[in-house]
Amino acid sequence: MSNDNKNISRRDFVKGAATGLVVGAFASMGMYSYTSSAYSRLPKVERKMEDFGACRSIRVTNISETSWFNNAHLIGDIHAAGGLLVNQYTLNWAPFANGKGSAKGSYEEGIGSIKELLPHDLKKAWELQKKLALHPDNPGGYSCLIEVEALDGTIHKYLLDTGWSYEWMEDSFKREGIDKMLEEQQIEALFISHEHWDHFWGLPVTVKYDNRIPLYVHDGFYKEGLQYIKDSGYKGDLTIVDKPITQIIPGMALLKFDVPIINRVFGETSLAFNIQGKGLVLISGCCHQGILKFADFAQANLKYDNDRFYGIYGGLHISPFEDWDPKYDDLVISLGQWNFERIGCNHCTGHLTAKKFIEAGYPVVRGSARFRSASKDYLGNGDKISFGC
Amino acid sequence: MDNSSVSYLESRKLVKRWSGPIPALVNTIIIFAFFYATWWIFQDPRGIMRMYTPYVGYMVCRWLLILFIWVAYIFDFWPFKRSWLNKTHPLIKGGILTLVSVAAMVILIKGFFIEILGNYGIAYFNPARLEAMGITDFYAIEYAAEAIMMFAAIASWLSPSWVVACENAPWQKLGQPARGITIAVVTFFMSMIVYFLTMHSHMAILFYPWQKFTAICPPYWEEFANTVSGNFHIAWIMCCTVVVWLFETIWQRYPFNLIKNNALRRLASFFGIIGIAVALCFFLYYAQDLVWGETIRGTRRLMAPDWRWLHVGEMAIFWLVPSLYLTFYCNNWPTKFSRPVNVCIRTLLTAAMAAVVYIIYYKTSHLFLGTQKGFSHPQQFPMIPMIWLINIFLINVWFMDGWPGWKAVPKTEAELEEVKEEIVASDVTWTSKLAKGLAVGLCIGVLLYVAIINILPWIGANFTIIN
Numbered sequence: 001m002s003n004d005n006k007n008i009s010r011r012d013f014v015k016g017a018a019t020g021l022v023v024g025a026f027a028s029m030g031m032y033s034y035t036s037s038a039y040s041r042l043p044k045v046e047r048k049m050e051d052f053g054a055c056r057s058i059r060v061t062n063i064s065e066t067s068w069f070n071n072a073h074l075i076g077d078i079h080a081a082g083g084l085l086v087n088q089y090t091l092n093w094a095p096f097a098n099g100k101g102s103a104k105g106s107y108e109e110g111i112g113s114i115k116e117l118l119p120h121d122l123k124k125a126w127e128l129q130k131k132l133a134l135h136p137d138n139p140g141g142y143s144c145l146i147e148v149e150a151l152d153g154t155i156h157k158y159l160l161d162t163g164w165s166y167e168w169m170e171d172s173f174k175r176e177g178i179d180k181m182l183e184e185q186q187i188e189a190l191f192i193s194h195e196h197w198d199h200f201w202g203l204p205v206t207v208k209y210d211n212r213i214p215l216y217v218h219d220g221f222y223k224e225g226l227q228y229i230k231d232s233g234y235k236g237d238l239t240i241v242d243k244p245i246t247q248i249i250p251g252m253a254l255l256k257f258d259v260p261i262i263n264r265v266f267g268e269t270s271l272a273f274n275i276q277g278k279g280l281v282l283i284s285g286c287c288h289q290g291i292l293k294f295a296d297f298a299q300a301n302l303k304y305d306n307d308r309f310y311g312i313y314g315g316l317h318i319s320p321f322e323d324w325d326p327k328y329d330d331l332v333i334s335l336g337q338w339n340f341e342r343i344g345c346n347h348c349t350g351h352l353t354a355k356k357f358i359e360a361g362y363p364v365v366r367g368s369a370r371f372r373s374a375s376k377d378y379l380g381n382g383d384k385i386s387f388g389c
Numbered sequence: 390m391d392n393s394s395v396s397y398l399e400s401r402k403l404v405k406r407w408s409g410p411i412p413a414l415v416n417t418i419i420i421f422a423f424f425y426a427t428w429w430i431f432q433d434p435r436g437i438m439r440m441y442t443p444y445v446g447y448m449v450c451r452w453l454l455i456l457f458i459w460v461a462y463i464f465d466f467w468p469f470k471r472s473w474l475n476k477t478h479p480l481i482k483g484g485i486l487t488l489v490s491v492a493a494m495v496i497l498i499k500g501f502f503i504e505i506l507g508n509y510g511i512a513y514f515n516p517a518r519l520e521a522m523g524i525t526d527f528y529a530i531e532y533a534a535e536a537i538m539m540f541a542a543i544a545s546w547l548s549p550s551w552v553v554a555c556e557n558a559p560w561q562k563l564g565q566p567a568r569g570i571t572i573a574v575v576t577f578f579m580s581m582i583v584y585f586l587t588m589h590s591h592m593a594i595l596f597y598p599w600q601k602f603t604a605i606c607p608p609y610w611e612e613f614a615n616t617v618s619g620n621f622h623i624a625w626i627m628c629c630t631v632v633v634w635l636f637e638t639i640w641q642r643y644p645f646n647l648i649k650n651n652a653l654r655r656l657a658s659f660f661g662i663i664g665i666a667v668a669l670c671f672f673l674y675y676a677q678d679l680v681w682g683e684t685i686r687g688t689r690r691l692m693a694p695d696w697r698w699l700h701v702g703e704m705a706i707f708w709l710v711p712s713l714y715l716t717f718y719c720n721n722w723p724t725k726f727s728r729p730v731n732v733c734i735r736t737l738l739t740a741a742m743a744a745v746v747y748i749i750y751y752k753t754s755h756l757f758l759g760t761q762k763g764f765s766h767p768q769q770f771p772m773i774p775m776i777w778l779i780n781i782f783l784i785n786v787w788f789m790d791g792w793p794g795w796k797a798v799p800k801t802e803a804e805l806e807e808v809k810e811e812i813v814a815s816d817v818t819w820t821s822k823l824a825k826g827l828a829v830g831l832c833i834g835v836l837l838y839v840a841i842i843n844i845l846p847w848i849g850a851n852f853t854i855i856n
Contacts (some may be wrong), residue, residue, distance in 0.1 A: 009822040011727060016826025017833070018733035019644055019817075021832075024834020030668025032673035032838070044682060072525050079527040082439030084768045085761050144703075219852040260763030261692060290689030323528045325686075326594040327695040329607070333617075334687035353599055 034236025044257040049303040054276040056149040057388035060283065060313050064163055064172040064381050065346035066372055067198030073135040075321050077102065078263070086261035088197055089224050094126065095166070095201060097133035107224040110229050117231040119204040119211065126166040129357060140316060141167035141202045142285060142347050148252055151276060156249055157181060159190045160271065161285045163202035170205055175371065175382065182209030189214040191254060193224045193259060193285020194268045204232040212236035219255060220267025241269055245301060251275070255297060257289035272298050275388035279308035286315045286348050292331065295338055311342040311387045319350030332356045344385040346378040354378040391776050396465045397474050399808050401797040403790060412794025413718040414534060419793070424778050431507055432777065433759040443770045444534035451541035451775045452498060455548060456490035457780060461787040462552045464569035479792035486788040502537045513592050532595055539588045544580040551576050553637045554658035558651070563807070587626065591619025616818040618695035624674065627772070628700025630665035631709045635855060638716035639735035643728050646814040654813070673701040679842060680849030690765035700764070704747065706775045711742035713779060717786045727818055753855050763855060
């Protein structure tokens, strides 16, 4: 009898303990997890303050920000192919079209039709591809020239991205004199921000004028992208960027972000500059990592003058298809807290975002809406912006 | 008590056709094969219909889930007769009931949401209207699908809650279809209210300028959630959806079924589920901050508060998969201890299994599901394949009686009495030892929580799931 009582008591204790364990864990979750004391426990992020030197000024020339000319055609093609996760090389866009229609393209078949023409006869290659591709007149491209003035007055020139359409990019390069600069090897390197069609597929246009220009790509590039570099006729020094920070020259660093991007692309690289006496300037191709993550990473890792964010240039990837999401308003609301002095944006930033930036009173540098750029709300094709001059 | 006085699901007992783990193994293989085949046909971005855009695919699997809940739980399979359910081969039964659910889903989405609500009420439910007003067709379809899907997300918490927590009260004595129609209408109406309070403002912000005259913009949750995105609500609503099933399956309605008073038990269960869900929601949000660092408002992906809230719901759904699997295919193992001990072991076990499923999913899903690599891509919604898989579990267990591994036999009178024991439990009574155990258990629970939040930063610093 007494043993029975002991057993019952023990069982009751265990029942209570088992119940209490689950209740206690959930109660703690609810009462502590979202409190200020829970967050005061989080370690403060220690700023690494990596010194990457300083430069005197930079000037950015927008070679082309118009990556495509018709949103409905671009997103319609993606939609028809099965959505934003479909591999970009299968979309059947030039220069990887095979004429088989939506989502039936392939890198091998596309490049097979033009490989022999790269990079010397881009006109013929593009004409051939236009016959096979979906919406062949839609491609444009993103590319800009960055001129960095070192502290000793030397000017270093770099290309960020190389656009998409061979036809459009050739015209844009000629318009801004990039073809001559490349031929004369004035441009010291080409940085590809990410593997997307509108930033990377125009590579043969750069290679045509300088096939040995040092080239930097993110280590998330797929085998098709790496093969395309070879198939474009590139013979130079390819750097696969695998470090978070790569210093290029004093005051200029390439930052790597491992971020998943639509149409199976992975990873973005962007540029950071320290302008002497002014502060940090951030330049991006598409900024898929987000401008605030970009800024936050720079703040956590880099040392820059006045400890101040000075300027931004590039595609900020907010409403590239003029779509919207409430989280984009989070960005519009919070960007002001970072106190950038000059905001030069375009491309995938979206017109709607630029409009909202202007409405919020941010120092957006407006453009001239020339050469098929659609709005004066941001820096269009052929427009320039300077930082520190 | 006889079989006809309880619901079909309660009236039957699923008996293994073969001994040992063979039925579970056979069903698992068939379910995964069916999952992969149907995923390829309907959802996979590389497959045939490619509904994973993602919102169209998300809307479909969410509404399928609701329809299954309505057919089995709310309508108790009406208008199908009990004799038909008992005699028909599971394959035929599964096929017919699934097709009926799909047909009802199409009527509801196309007929009610798009054509009626979208044309005569709120424009954003109808993609054609959005497109006519200048929105790109892709986003017109995605926005409408998102709105319709969110209705289902709310309903997939409230509909089963009314059956499980509220025990169908006060309509439990009504016959079918009166009971089904009443509960469906009431939960649909409640879903509509919750939708307007939680998601309408989110939808309004999609359109420029903000629809300030028709929605609260910026919304009331902005300061608390650190975002204007409705993903904040998705977090706790998804946790509610998951907790209601944990409560029904691995927890066997414990501990609220210790309350003898009907009204009190039902109220405690309904609001208890919400309370537990909110606790889980806060923890899962905090856990991310511990692993990945504090959020930055306005940024994108992993570091954004809106994505972290969404990911709370995604993490919760990872818990539901092993919980349902344990209940359906492992006979709710373990069952040999007292109910509180069984519940405690199942909770810890399924939470650990959820972590394993989470890791496997993110390591491999981009390879075999056609989704994007990475945690936080805007088109990466693990909720879609997880719910797709859960839907297949439900078809197999609810509509096909667990065929081929199991078959349905009528419950005996004694077994039917056990159903009542689920609703009002009598196996735990208050004693001083129980109180002592409870106090000790509470301390251990708190310590477990403290241990976890101390381990998480170390995990964040030392483990990489995706290279």
